[in-house]
Amino acid sequence: MHSHERARSRQLKSVRPQRLLPLIVATALFIENMDSTAIATSLPQIAADLGTEPVALKLALTTYLLALAVFIPVSGWVADRFGARRTFVAAIAVFLLGSLGCAASQGLGQLVAGRFVQGVGGAMMVPVGRLVLLRTIDKAEMVRALSWLTIPAMLGPMLGPVLGGAITTYAHWRFIFLINLPIGVLGMWLAWRHVPELRQAVGPLDWRGFLLSAGGLVLAMAGLSVVGRGLAPGVATAACVLVGFGLMAGYVRHARAHPEPLLRLDLFKVPTFRAGVLGGSLFRIGIGATPFLLPLMLQLGFGLNPLQSGLVTFTSTAGAMVMKTLAPKILHATGFRPVLVWNGLAAALAMCLFGLFRADTPYWLMVGVLLASGCLRSLQFTSINAIAFADIDQARMSQASSLAAMAQQVALALGVTLGGYALSLAGTLSGRPGEDPLNFTFAFLSMGLISAVSVWEMRRLRPDAGAEMAGRAQAGREVAEPKVEARPQA
Numbered sequence: 001m002h003s004h005e006r007a008r009s010r011q012l013k014s015v016r017p018q019r020l021l022p023l024i025v026a027t028a029l030f031i032e033n034m035d036s037t038a039i040a041t042s043l044p045q046i047a048a049d050l051g052t053e054p055v056a057l058k059l060a061l062t063t064y065l066l067a068l069a070v071f072i073p074v075s076g077w078v079a080d081r082f083g084a085r086r087t088f089v090a091a092i093a094v095f096l097l098g099s100l101g102c103a104a105s106q107g108l109g110q111l112v113a114g115r116f117v118q119g120v121g122g123a124m125m126v127p128v129g130r131l132v133l134l135r136t137i138d139k140a141e142m143v144r145a146l147s148w149l150t151i152p153a154m155l156g157p158m159l160g161p162v163l164g165g166a167i168t169t170y171a172h173w174r175f176i177f178l179i180n181l182p183i184g185v186l187g188m189w190l191a192w193r194h195v196p197e198l199r200q201a202v203g204p205l206d207w208r209g210f211l212l213s214a215g216g217l218v219l220a221m222a223g224l225s226v227v228g229r230g231l232a233p234g235v236a237t238a239a240c241v242l243v244g245f246g247l248m249a250g251y252v253r254h255a256r257a258h259p260e261p262l263l264r265l266d267l268f269k270v271p272t273f274r275a276g277v278l279g280g281s282l283f284r285i286g287i288g289a290t291p292f293l294l295p296l297m298l299q300l301g302f303g304l305n306p307l308q309s310g311l312v313t314f315t316s317t318a319g320a321m322v323m324k325t326l327a328p329k330i331l332h333a334t335g336f337r338p339v340l341v342w343n344g345l346a347a348a349l350a351m352c353l354f355g356l357f358r359a360d361t362p363y364w365l366m367v368g369v370l371l372a373s374g375c376l377r378s379l380q381f382t383s384i385n386a387i388a389f390a391d392i393d394q395a396r397m398s399q400a401s402s403l404a405a406m407a408q409q410v411a412l413a414l415g416v417t418l419g420g421y422a423l424s425l426a427g428t429l430s431g432r433p434g435e436d437p438l439n440f441t442f443a444f445l446s447m448g449l450i451s452a453v454s455v456w457e458m459r460r461l462r463p464d465a466g467a468e469m470a471g472r473a474q475a476g477r478e479v480a481e482p483k484v485e486a487r488p489q490a
Helices: 002-041 043-050 056-081 083-104 106-138 139-153 155-170 180-194 209-227 234-257 265-269 271-288 289-300 304-333 336-355 363-387 392-430 437-453
Strands: none
Touching: 002 043, 002 056, 002 083, 002 106, 002 155, 002 180, 002 304, 043 056, 043 289, 056 083, 056 106, 056 209, 056 289, 056 392, 083 106, 083 180, 083 336, 083 363, 106 363, 106 392, 139 234, 155 271, 180 209, 209 234, 209 271, 209 392, 234 392, 265 271, 265 392, 271 289, 271 437, 289 336, 289 392, 289 437, 304 363, 336 363, 336 437, 363 392, 392 437
16 A cells, blocks of 8 residues: 555656646746736727827837846846745746736836836746756656646636736726736745755856846837837937947857856757747747737727627637647657748748738638637747757756747847837828728738748758657657757857
């Protein structure tokens, strides 16, 4: 009897990393994604309440993503220095503090500030949680574990449009941020009990690198976000953009000379990492505009209320959830390269189809296209997230995770920014009001084209790239690309 119980205990312990840890990290992802999607659905009402135009509220979206991008690079160092569990729990607490600030905001500036605080917490939450998974789970189980992570987390974007629409329609948009509190407290309790206190010996933080990269991103993205909005003088805006790019160029020179830079740019020498991050960023730029453009089109262009809009858009996430369960099997059957190329093109085409929607388009057709788009997008994201780490050794997993996560947020912020520009440009060129459906057609086609360009980087992968992670090769064998240790260091 005792031997049976011990065997059962060992079995539970072996299951825990693949099941329990992804679910805990998914709690953080849930509140992050729910907020983002709920806000996107409620943009017209939030804008009216705060006395600004809906397109200007892209600042609330991009500020959050920018805060993520700025602080994500130090998340790995903080986790290694202070412990993954402490960092993860503290990050959730900061995110909840930002949620309270958003709920209490009385103007655009206060809302943007609250979203920035949320971004600081988010920068430590999910990257640190993902780092725990990368360090505790075998590569052969990584795709499955990432699927377990994202399935519950997808409930956030699935419930977000519907819940945000219902709250905005029948109550007040401020409650969107307040529902984070009980969920976040639950996540903190579970994390303190079950997340291991992983840490590694680290040297001093590369403060110069942090200031160069953070300053460059903040200035460049701030300048790009306000171009043409009349929120700042044109000279100041241009100066922000130029100085921002100058600082980022300075970081590249700094990273080449520094022995332990904040962001290891030499990781781009690994083909799989380069494809997952650079190619994945191009894909995310296009797709990142969708949560911003689609609710605006449905509400301002077609006249739907927030709840009706949410009921239409959530089907995309429902498709994504279905695909998460199938992604490991598809990758095992085909490998990464065919999926990244052909599925990437299909996902970009599906996004272009959004621009063909009209007010009289049958709901069943909209739902069908969104459902298919969600499946395609989900498979692409799972593949991109996995292939990036296929040939990264454990010693540099922290740096790789931070760099990949930063690139992801920058790409999403650029997607929102460029989507807003495309919409404004279409209105200027056509002379039609901003909410005219033809303007959205131009915007969706433009962003879909950007996503399609990502396939160029994916085509450069070897046919057997990521074979071990896809379950098509034995661990440590038959992997065409050598490990990072065998590669020259920058």
